[in-house]
Amino acid sequence: MLHDRLLLVLALAVTILVGLAAVFAVAAIFLRLRNARLAARWAALEAVWQPLVLDALTGGGAPDAVAAAVAPADAGRFVDYLMRFLQRLRGVEAQRVQALAQPHLALIERRVRDGDVEQRARAMHTLGLLAASRYAGALVDALRDPSPLVAMTAARALAATGEPRYLPELLAAMPGFALWQPRYLAALLTRGRAAAGPRLRECFSDERQPIRTRLVAAEALVMLHDFNAADAAAAVAAAPAADRELRAVALRLLAAVGTPRQHGPVADLLAESDAVLRGQAAAALGALGGADDVPRLCQLLDDESVWVALQAAKALARCGGVGELRRLAAAGHARADLFRQAEAEP
Amino acid sequence: MTVALAWLVIHVFAWVVLAYFIAINGIYLITSGFAFFALLRHARRLKALDAAQVLTAEIAPPVTMLAPAHNEATTVVDSVRSLLTLVYPDYEIIVINDGSTDETLARLHAAYALRPAPRQATAALPARKVRGIYRSASHPQLWVIDKENGGKADALNTGINYCLTPLFCAMDADSLLERDALTRIVRPFIEDTRVGATGGIIRIVNGCTVRDGMVRAVEMPRRWLARFQVMEYLRAFLSGRMGWDALDATFIISGAFGVFRRELVVAAGGYRRDTVGEDVELVVRLHRYCRERKIPYRIGFVPDPVAWTECPDTFAGLRRQRDRWQRGLTETLARHRVMMFNPRYGSIGLLAYPYFYFLEMLGPVIEFLGYMVFIVSVIGGVVTPAYALAFFLVAFVLGVALSFAAIGLEELTLRRYPRRRDVLMLFLLAVLENFGYRQLVNFWRMQGMFSALLRRKGWGKMTRRGFRIVKDTP
Numbered sequence: 001m002l003h004d005r006l007l008l009v010l011a012l013a014v015t016i017l018v019g020l021a022a023v024f025a026v027a028a029i030f031l032r033l034r035n036a037r038l039a040a041r042w043a044a045l046e047a048v049w050q051p052l053v054l055d056a057l058t059g060g061g062a063p064d065a066v067a068a069a070v071a072p073a074d075a076g077r078f079v080d081y082l083m084r085f086l087q088r089l090r091g092v093e094a095q096r097v098q099a100l101a102q103p104h105l106a107l108i109e110r111r112v113r114d115g116d117v118e119q120r121a122r123a124m125h126t127l128g129l130l131a132a133s134r135y136a137g138a139l140v141d142a143l144r145d146p147s148p149l150v151a152m153t154a155a156r157a158l159a160a161t162g163e164p165r166y167l168p169e170l171l172a173a174m175p176g177f178a179l180w181q182p183r184y185l186a187a188l189l190t191r192g193r194a195a196a197g198p199r200l201r202e203c204f205s206d207e208r209q210p211i212r213t214r215l216v217a218a219e220a221l222v223m224l225h226d227f228n229a230a231d232a233a234a235a236v237a238a239a240p241a242a243d244r245e246l247r248a249v250a251l252r253l254l255a256a257v258g259t260p261r262q263h264g265p266v267a268d269l270l271a272e273s274d275a276v277l278r279g280q281a282a283a284a285l286g287a288l289g290g291a292d293d294v295p296r297l298c299q300l301l302d303d304e305s306v307w308v309a310l311q312a313a314k315a316l317a318r319c320g321g322v323g324e325l326r327r328l329a330a331a332g333h334a335r336a337d338l339f340r341q342a343e344a345e346p
Numbered sequence: 347m348t349v350a351l352a353w354l355v356i357h358v359f360a361w362v363v364l365a366y367f368i369a370i371n372g373i374y375l376i377t378s379g380f381a382f383f384a385l386l387r388h389a390r391r392l393k394a395l396d397a398a399q400v401l402t403a404e405i406a407p408p409v410t411m412l413a414p415a416h417n418e419a420t421t422v423v424d425s426v427r428s429l430l431t432l433v434y435p436d437y438e439i440i441v442i443n444d445g446s447t448d449e450t451l452a453r454l455h456a457a458y459a460l461r462p463a464p465r466q467a468t469a470a471l472p473a474r475k476v477r478g479i480y481r482s483a484s485h486p487q488l489w490v491i492d493k494e495n496g497g498k499a500d501a502l503n504t505g506i507n508y509c510l511t512p513l514f515c516a517m518d519a520d521s522l523l524e525r526d527a528l529t530r531i532v533r534p535f536i537e538d539t540r541v542g543a544t545g546g547i548i549r550i551v552n553g554c555t556v557r558d559g560m561v562r563a564v565e566m567p568r569r570w571l572a573r574f575q576v577m578e579y580l581r582a583f584l585s586g587r588m589g590w591d592a593l594d595a596t597f598i599i600s601g602a603f604g605v606f607r608r609e610l611v612v613a614a615g616g617y618r619r620d621t622v623g624e625d626v627e628l629v630v631r632l633h634r635y636c637r638e639r640k641i642p643y644r645i646g647f648v649p650d651p652v653a654w655t656e657c658p659d660t661f662a663g664l665r666r667q668r669d670r671w672q673r674g675l676t677e678t679l680a681r682h683r684v685m686m687f688n689p690r691y692g693s694i695g696l697l698a699y700p701y702f703y704f705l706e707m708l709g710p711v712i713e714f715l716g717y718m719v720f721i722v723s724v725i726g727g728v729v730t731p732a733y734a735l736a737f738f739l740v741a742f743v744l745g746v747a748l749s750f751a752a753i754g755l756e757e758l759t760l761r762r763y764p765r766r767r768d769v770l771m772l773f774l775l776a777v778l779e780n781f782g783y784r785q786l787v788n789f790w791r792m793q794g795m796f797s798a799l800l801r802r803k804g805w806g807k808m809t810r811r812g813f814r815i816v817k818d819t820p
Contacts, residue, residue, distance in 0.1 A: 003733065017743040024750035025773065031757035032769055087399075118390035125394055143580035179538045183405040223404060226488055306468050310510075338466030 045074060046081060053085070055301040056100055057093050067103050075104040079126060086129050102129040112138060120145075121153040126156020140166070143173040151176055159188035171203050174213040182212075182249075186219030197226045205232045211243045218249040227257045234262040237269060237281075244274060251280035255287045263288050270296055275305040282308060286315025294321040301328065301335065309335055313342030353728050356719050360729070360737065363716030367741035370705040371748050374581070377589025381602050384592035385759045388649060400536060401529050403435035407536075409528060409605065411439040414501030415519035419449040421656075423457045423571045425520050428559030430485055434528040438487040439729040440505045440520065445474075445495025459483040468510060469608075471503035471616030479508070492584070499617035500599070506616055509608050514687055516625070522551060522654040523559060530651035531605050534644075542632055542643045543606045545599030546651035547583045549762065550576050552659060561654050566768045572659040574783045577749060579657075579777040584649070584755040585748065591647040591788045595698040599645070601625030603653035610636075610643075621681075623674015633694045649760065649813035672710070672794025679703050680798070710791040717785065740787035744778050749776030 051067055070078045078101075085097045108130075111123035124142050127135040143152035155173055158166045161251025172187060177185055189196060203209050203217040218236075221229045230253070236242050237250040251269065254262055266288055269281035282300055285293055297319065299314035313335075316325055325343050329336040364424075411429055422441070426704040429439050443451045447448070454460060463481035474496035482488040494506050502516055513535065515528065531546045553567035567573050590596055601624065618626045631644060636643040658664040658763050679702060686703060688695040720737065723729045729737075753772050763769050 003730075007730075007733055007736060010733070010740055014736060014739045014743055017740065017747055021743055021750050026752035028750060028769075028773075030756050031754060032766075035757065035761060048662050060579065118387065118394050121394035122390070125396055149391060149394060152606055156395075179534045179540065181405065181407075181539055184400070184536050187402065187405050305350035306466065310466065310468075335466060337464040341466050342465035 002064050042077060044081060045077065049078065051082060053082070053097075053100065057085070057089070057096050059096075063096075063100055070104065074108050079104050079108060079130070083126065083129060095263055098130050100220075105131055105134075109135075109138075115179075117147045117149055120148070121149045124150055124153040124157055128154065128160060132157060132161045136161075136166075140169050141177070143169055143234040148176065148179075152180070155188060156249055159191045162191040162193070164192040164199065167192060167196055171199070171209075171213055172218065174216050175210050178212055182216050183223075185216045186223055189216065194196050194224065195228075196220065197224060197228060199231060200224070201226065201229050204229065204236070211246060215243070215246050215249055218246065222253045222256050223247065225256055226253075226260075228256050229253060230259055231264055233258070234265045237277075238265040244312045245274065248280045249278050251277065251284045255280070255284040258284060258288045260288065267293065267296065270300060271334045275303070275308050278303065279305065279308040279311040282311040282315045286318040289315070289319050290321045293319050294324060301333075301339070306335070306338070308339055310342065313339050314345065317342050317345075353726065356723055356726075356728060359715070359719050360723060363712055363719065364737055364740060366705070366712045367744065368789035371741070371744040373542065373701060373705065374585055374589075374748045375744075375751065378595075378755065379589070380592035381585050381755060382751075382758070384588050385649060385755060389759050392592060392650065395517055400533055401435070403620070405536065406435040406436045406437075407513050407532065408436040408610075409532060410505070410509045410511045410514045410608075411437060411528075412442065412502055412505035412509070412514050412516050412520045413439065414442045414444050414498050414505070415446065415450050416444040416495065416498075417446045417448045417450060417503070419446070419453050421520040422450050422469075423453050424556075424559050425522065426454065426458065426488065428522050430488065431525060431559060432523060432528050433525045434532070437528060438489065438491045438511070440491060440508060442501040442505045443490060443492045443784040444497070444501040445493065446709060451490070451492055455480075458485055458488055458490075460490055463467065463489070465489065465508055467507045468625055469507045469612045469616075471612065472509050472619060473500050473507060476504060476544045476581065489814065497619060497624075498621045502624070503616045503619070506608060512608055513605055514608050514611075515603070515605045516601060517604075517653065520656060521548075522559060522600045523603065524652045524654075525560065527603070527651040527653060528605075531603070531648055534646060534648060538644055540642045540644045541607075541646065542636065543599055543604060543611045543645045545587065545596065545647045547587075547649050547760075548579060548600050548602050548654055549652055549654050550579055550657045552656035554654065556654075564762050564768075565765065566656075566763070566771050567659065571661070571664060571783075572657050573771065574779050575657045577665075577752075577772060577779060580756055580772070581749060581752040583647075584760075585752045587647045588649055588755075590698060593693055593697060594644075594646075595693040596645050596647050597629065597698040597702055598626045599629050600605070600645070600653075602655050603651070603671060606632075621677040622670045622673055623678050626674055627678040627681065628679050630685070630694075630699075633691065634682060634685060637691050637694070643706040650708040652762075661786075664787070665793075668787055668790040669794035669797060672707070672791040673798040675702065676707055676795050676798035679707055699732065707738075707795060711795065713785075713788050714792050736746070742763055743799040745780055745784070746776050749779075 048069055052061055052066045052265045056063055063165050082097050082101050086094055089097060105127065108123045108126050111119045114128065115123060124139060128139055132139065139158050143151055144155065145151045158170060158343055167189065174185060189200060199219045200220050204214050204221060233250040233253040237247050237254060242323040254266055258266065266281055266284045269277055270285065272278045272281060278300065282297060285297065294316060297312045297316045301309050303309045303312065307330065313325060322343055325339040333339065378577070413425065413429065426439065426441060441454065459482055460480035461483050463479055464481045474494040476491055476493045478492040480490040491504055491508060493501065513532065529544060531544050534541045534544050550572060551561060552572040553565045554561050555563035566576060585603060587596065587598070610632065614632055618627050621627050632645060658667050685691045685695040685699045687700060720734055724731060724734045727748065753776065
């Protein structure tokens with residue numbers, strides 16, 4: 001009796017599992033066929049669109065002819081197709097691509113309101129590339145979206161416009177991107193090139209701003225090689241109470257844009273207790289210093305941190321201390337390989 | 347009475363075996379479910395972020411590719427050529443010649459114009475002596491470190507000791523990375539500064555067309571042994587690792603392709619040289635290191651960066667490989683027993699560790715004994731053939747369903763097999779592997795576990811055929 005019941009249970013389990021396996025098999029086959037069908041359909045559509053779009057981009061074809069070739073159900077796909085052109089085009093041709101997309105953006109706009117997280121993010125990305133001016137308000141609002149993905153795509157779209165007027169909004173949104181790499185965030189802020197400088201300097205120097213935001217602003221100033229930020233960088237680097245990472249970026253900024261006026265504060269930082277700051281100070285001195293700095297840089301060649309020693313060796317090579325590096329290497333210094341390596345680097 | 351008791355024990359054990367089959371495959375099905383949603387979300391996220399545009403030259407963190415090589419003369423030049431064509435703004439390559447006794451170093455010298463060059467060690471992870479350091483005159487981003495033989499972990503430690511970049515990529519010397527693989531696997535480090543390590547997907551290159559260090563056409567292998575491994579890898583990566591990643595419990599990053607934060611690995615002590623499972627041991631130790639020190643971190647798996655690798659296509663080669671993998675897993679699990687069901691280690695201690703301990707490590711033993719028990723039970727008349735068949739069918743169909751789910755995941759997102767017959771072959775493999783292949787592999791895994799308990803060492807040897815022989819059509 002028990003045996004029969006157990007057999008029945010097993011038979012039932014096998015039946016259910018066979019059904020499950022069949023469902024998975026059918027799903028896999030369905031996906032395969034669907035993907036193949038979609039790929040063929042998109043290839044056929046794109047074969048129709050391509051000559052029309054290329055004509056319109058060269059100014060020879062009418063945008064109306066392109067619009068007429070796009071069925072309402074294919075609008076989303078057509079917009080994605082146009083996005084591929086935007087990755088390669090600039091100037092007048094890019095504007096023509098954006099013009100071709102305009103009749104179909106209502107669908108994308110609906111996704112901003114009604115879509116799930118990924119759909120909204122993709123919609124933000126699309127509207128930002130194709131019609132940033134028209135949808136600037138929505139993009140700025142999206143910087144405060146509860147989804148980090150949506151906020152980031154909006155930030156990228158605003159940054160891609162290169163317009164400095166969005167910089168304050170982007171800076172205000174930085175605390176929401178706390179996990180992202182600071183250099184990535186800084187790259188977003190530098191799209192406006194030199195025009196972004198004043199606002200970034202102001203943010204970097206403002207102690208009321210969140211540390212993270214100041215850090216990103218400092219990284220952006222490094223990328224822009226903003227010479228006007230040198231004094232502010234020296235002040236931050238020399239402030240013992242300032243955040244360590246902020247001071248380190250300030251030193252990297254000085255290495256990029258420092259002048260002899262900042263030489264003194266940088267040289268003082270060679271005695272910092274923090275190895276990261278010592279290393280960055282050595283690197284900055286390599287850019288700002290000269291032959292007079294060779295003795296103090298030589299002292300760092302025996303630093304407990306090999307990274308500090310490496311920075312000091314590279315700085316020595318820039319300050320005219322190559323002879324000293326060769327002498328120490330020839331004398332069999334424990335870090336001879338490091339000195340030769342620093343000398344060999346361009 | 348004694349006989350009756352023995353039969354009762356056998357009967358109970360039979361149910362234990364069935365419970366094991368249901369547990370391991372059931373968990374795989376659950377992780378497949380998580381993997382399904384995670385893969386969908388991942389693909390849509392990549393599209394939303396326009397992932398190809400995320401990593402630009404000015405922000406890409408420099409990466410050092412560490413490629414340990416031991417007697418890889420047949421493939422090393424092609425492998426390095428493949429690495430030199432990666433699309434990534436700032437990276438260098440260190441090939442660590444681990445005491446090769448063949449022409450590995452000579453071929454690198456000849457192909458890449460190596461010259462002695464100075465390079466300072468920046469860490470002191472335990473490793474055997476370095477005999478020479480060379481830099482390519484033709485490709486300055488390529489370095490070769492020649493050292494005494496010490497094994498893969500030793501070679502990787504050497505590479506890390508000479509690594510100057512914040513990230514390093516640990517790989518096998520014969521791994522073929524897709525050109526955008528490095529860009530894709532580094533992307534999580536940009537999006538989340540807590541990321542300490544990421545693993546990519548490993549696919550089998552046997553049967554594929556490889557030219558100039560790149561996979562040009564994807565096809566199924568010709569040999570059945572390699573074909574079964576294709577199915578295994580699909581399950582392992584798409585259902586397994588993607589699912590565990592969705593649970594924030596990535597337990598393994600393949601030694602063939604993973605990127606790590608140098609500083610974190612050095613702080614944790616680098617690779618252990620006293621295990622053949624140095625890849626899994628490092629990842630588990632990184633989890634332990636970060637959690638014990640309450641360091642915010644993330645170790646994950648990313649399904650879009652792909653590395654292709656040659657799998658063993660002989661019984662001897664596959665046996666050695668599976669023996670070694672199981673030994674490595676056993677050694678790692680024994681070493682980090684403190685994590686078992688320990689809430690201090692979060693999802694790793696509560697979910698991943700027990701799964702790998704009871705189901706992946708002990709599983710082969712249970713399965714092997716289960717087969718023995720069934721045979722004895724049927725012969726002894728304890729169970730009827732119908733009963734035994736039903737038992738077998740439950741385990742068999744569950745395994746097949748799991749494989750079908752993996753094929754579905756492949757078609758959902760990655761779709762690497764363009765030929766219809768290759769996909770049909772996958773369905774066939776999902777069924778056939780249960781009639782011999784699975785049992786054989788489990789037997790070898792069981793041997794591996796006992797080898798670990800008996801503290802047997804060594805990697806064994808895999809004969810490399812070389813990519814030129816894989817298939818080359820004009």
